[in-house]
Amino acid sequence: MQDLIHGFADVLTVYTLAWICAGVTLGYVLGVLPGLGKATGVAVAIPLTFYLEPVAAIALLIGIAKGSAAGSAVSAILLNTPGEPSSAPTALDGYPMARQGKAQKALKMGLYASVIGDFLSTVLLICLAAPMARYALLIGPVELCAILVFSMTFIGGLSGRSLLKGLIAGAFGVFFATVGLETETFIPRLTFGLLDLDDGLPLVPIAIGMLAVAEMIVQAGNMRQLDRETEQIVDGTRPEDRVVLWSDWKRCFAPILRGTLIGSVVGILPGLGASVGSFLSYGATRRASDRPEEFGTGRIEGVAAAESADNAVVPASFVPLFALGIPGSVIAAILIAAFVLHGLTPGPRMFQEQPELVAAVYAAMLCASGILLFIGYTGQRIFARVATVPVRLIIPVVLFLCCIGAWMETGSIFAIYIMLAFTVLGILAKKLDFSFVTFLIGFVIGPSVELSFRQSLQILDHRWSNLTGHPIALVFIALTAVVLVALARGRSGGGAVGTVRDTGTTITKGRIS
């Protein structure tokens, strides 16, 4: 608690608060624009933070992540085209509300539910991460290797529609992470004589290429459909259709709390992602309703349930990152680069080595929740107008910013080459349904996988039978096998899907359990 108070003292300065505001605003705009989102925004903004102080830099990026999660509801409600896949269930009831002239009410409830879910989930992160990290410190390399393999399998199996393709993408991520000088022998690996590759492939140009540039190029091919949607927005004239009434709050209170709980649990589990959280929450609220048949026709509880879970996932996904150093989502994987850049290595040791910085990050996250409410409420009309900007004007802006972001990572044209190479891979991955989320997470944890594997071989004296002395590792190896079998069997079944319009590039159909 003492550290947290000091953290607030670091954050509550005009300088840091201004960067949080900038991050939330930028994130909100990115969230509003279909196809862009928090991962893209954070990847492009990381180079911008090179010249900021650590607390302000991390606060800016967290602001982008939180703003984007909330902003994606705007285009879901107004255009039936979610800014991010996780807002797809928001559109199921939000868009019918907008067609009934209740867009303002839906947007306001979406914002309130987002802020509540986000704030409560941040509190959960603060309460859980440090105690979990204390146990994580007891874990040795053998156990860590088993946990990493389990996480990769879990994430690979859940983040795409095909288990095999998810695992292939994860293996490619680890493979590309081996490029560069090997850390023990300093033997160059797959550098093809290029000195630029001695330090390995840089994460930021890869992430920008796969997430942002690839997305923009694919969107360019589906531009006309997106632009048609912007011409169909209607706004109501009755005052009660523009505000959230007390009766609305009474209907939404339980769905918001339920959504927060579901989103937090889903966020803590690596690989499930915000889409699973928001669809599960929407489905649970529909089942709990006395009139489930009315869902999909403009029920405000549907918006509240989906948005609270969507936003609760973001802070909760930092629990495995902070406690174990394992990124559970693509945003956590990209944030690792920013954290390390600013002197904070995510993992159990950071609570001992950098308690002040961790406290400042927590304080920044809590402040970002309040700022999200303020900016989202005051700027609602402006953000709604952003959703109507034609895609042909957005794409050149994003491509230009992507080039600047990639260039700033290394200050050489080589980063642009890397960005373009991974743009091509990103387009292929998106269209052929190879999960780029798993690829990026595999790339980020690749060095840890190799290091812990190397240490494990030495500890086990190259004998697998010595694993019997490491029961935790055996448990995770068994869990990996169970997950593989369960996922392989589960994939043979089907599920009902939502009826939200596809952005053209991003999967916006989710399973409703």
Add this chain to the structure above:
Amino acid sequence: MRSANIVSGVILIVFGAAMLLVIIPAQIEEGPEGMMSPRLVPQMMMALIMGLSLLLVLSNLRAAPDPDAAPPFTRSELIASAALLGLFAVTVALFLTVGVLAASVVLIVGALLILGERRPVALVLMPLCLIGGAYLLFYRLLGTAIL
């Protein structure tokens, strides 16, 4: 998607075999005696990719074909990809031969034209605002050496 899965699986198997048999041995030396070989993890990942790709091919060969399945790429997506990647190639060439300003202008104006923007105001104002804004934010405000 069935055909695409089979084709991509076969390509990945060939790629994995080339990596395992030719590129990894040529590009990664064997490590010193008694230490884990630097080749081990790349080889393990390639073997894993080959095995999983083989499973992908076999499982899709056994699946029934779906006559209504849409191809993974639409014509408009292919055209947009070719046009914008071509624009990037021109931009890089201009950056190396002329300079950053010419490359930036061509990237922005070229993208606008490819995407169908024809209004002169947008074609003039967009590069001015973007390049000017980037100069002010990164070079003046943050002191970044982007030029």
